[in-house]
Amino acid sequence: MSFNLANKSFAERAEIEDEKARLFELWQTNLAKAKGEAARMIGEKPRRKGKWAEWVRAELDGMTPPEFANMVRSEINKLMAAASAGKS
Template identity: 75%
Template sequence: MSFNLANMSFAERAQIEAEKSRLFDFWQSNLGKAKAEAGRLISEKSRRKGKWAEWVRAELDALNPPDFASLVRLEVNKMMAAAANSR
């Protein structure tokens, strides 16, 4: 299977572009909310101590739609990496 768009039919390319557009619109509309949710999850770290990672996984699994959960997961990872780099 080729991932070169030039080797795909017009319909396949249009479908890929439509999905990319949908995901970009979703990202634009929900980034602020995802950052706030990620901040909430990270703020629980000191209180939950060793159980925090398990709790965050459960919280992320409960989020809907899955695209939003992925966006929040990305933001949590970015914030955690930024905190680790600032030490």
Template identity: 45%
Template structure:
């Protein structure tokens, strides 16, 4: 039984689909929440765990919002 932590690339591959879905969920609330959206998203990101996953969601959200 290995106790090695997965590499960053392995972690990214394993969790990318979930991070994408989470970013889409957050972005879907943008029109509804309007000016309250940014503080709400910050709180949602703060609650995600582990921090590596929260960072993946943050990057995906940034990618999605910069392309819209």
């Protein structure tokens, strides 16, 4: 399977570019919301203790579209990494 766009037909390239544009627009429109959701979930960690990871997975599984859930997951990972780096 080739990822070189030059090897794809015009229609395939256009479809790829349309999807990239859609994802970029979704990212631009929802980044602040994703950061807010991630902060909310991190804020639940002390209260939920050992069940927190399970709760986060359930919350993420319930989010739509899946691309938004991935954005929130990414922001959670960034916040957790920053918190770990701060403890070192």
